[in-house]
Amino acid sequence: xxxxxxxxxxxxxxxxxxxxxxxxxLGSCVSVCLYDKVRKKGGINHFMLPYWNGQGLASPKYGNxxxxxxxxxxxxxxxxxxxxxxxxxxxxxxxxxxxSVYNIGRRNVDLAMKMLSAHGIRVESSSVxxxxxxxxxxxxxxxxxxxxxxxxxxxxxxxx
Numbered sequence: 705x706x707x708x709x710x711x712x713x714x715x716x717x718x719x720x721x722x723x724x725x726x727x728x729x730l731g732s733c734v735s736v737c738l739y740d741k742v743r744k745k746g747g748i749n750h751f752m753l754p755y756w757n758g759q760g761l762a763s764p765k766y767g768n769x770x771x772x773x774x775x776x777x778x779x780x781x782x783x784x785x786x787x788x789x790x791x792x793x794x795x796x797x798x799x800x801x802x803x804s805v806y807n808i809g810r811r812n813v814d815l816a817m818k819m820l821s822a823h824g825i826r827v828e829s830s831s832v833x834x835x836x837x838x839x840x841x842x843x844x845x846x847x848x849x850x851x852x853x854x855x856x857x858x859x860x861x862x863x864x
Contacts, residue, residue: 705723707723707724707725707845708723708725709724709725709727710724710725710726710727711726711727711728712726712727712728712750713728713750714733714751714765715750715751715752715765715770716749716750716764717747717748717764717770717774717777718748718749719738719746719747719748719774719777719778719780719781719844720745720747721745721782723844724844725841725843725844726748726842727840727841728748728750728840728842729837729838729839729840730750730793730794730795730796730837730838730839731796731798731809731837732752732795732796732798732808732812733794733795733812734750734792734793734795734812734813734815734832735748735749735750735792735794735840735842736748736770736771736774736791736792737790737793737840737842737849738775738783738788738789738790738825739791739844739847740778740784740787740788741789742784743782743783743784744845745778745781745783745844746843746844746845747777747778747844748774748842748844749764749771749774750770751764751765751766751767751770751771751812752765752812753766753767753808754767754808754812754814754815755767755815756769767815767816768815768819771815771816771820771823772819775788775823775825785823785824785825786824789826789827789828790820790825790826790827791827791828791829791830791847791849792817792820792827792830792831792832793830793831793832793838793840793849793851794809794813794832795809795810795812795813795832795833796832796835796836796837796838797809797810797833798835798836809833813832813833829849836853836854836855837854838851838852838853838854839851839852840852
């Protein structure tokens with residue numbers, strides 16, 4: 705089977721009927737990969753912050769918007785919400801010590817888990833938190849995600 709490839713930038717969502725290998729790189733951002741095992745279709749988002757504050761545009765930069773829109777796009781391409789499973793990645797504290805007081809990564813992960821649970825979507829696997837960024841490659845046909853930790857650790861030691 706021939707695959708297209710796509711790089712997913714922050715604040716973006718991707719879901720399509722055709723098989724695609726989607727690559728993205730995550731630090732404190734989070735990606736939710738949704739997969740319909742019956743129809744062999746997948747979609748992914750990449751959000752930067754947990755909640756939209758209601759001002760300006762409701763952008764997929766925010767997790768509460770990105771997750772809702774991803775679910776909508778998955779159903780729009782013929783997926784059934786009851787057949788969706790999720791894989792969640794990211795949420796690392798890769799920024800400086802002072803920034804960590806905001807806990808952006810943890811808040812992004814907590815939001816993703818809470819929203820998926822509220823939608824009745826089981827989280828099949830995850831690689832979240834810690835101090836290292838991640839590169840992921842999502843196969844939208846098989847639902848498999850290749851995952852690699854990035855080397856930068858901000859001088860901290862951590863076991864992968």
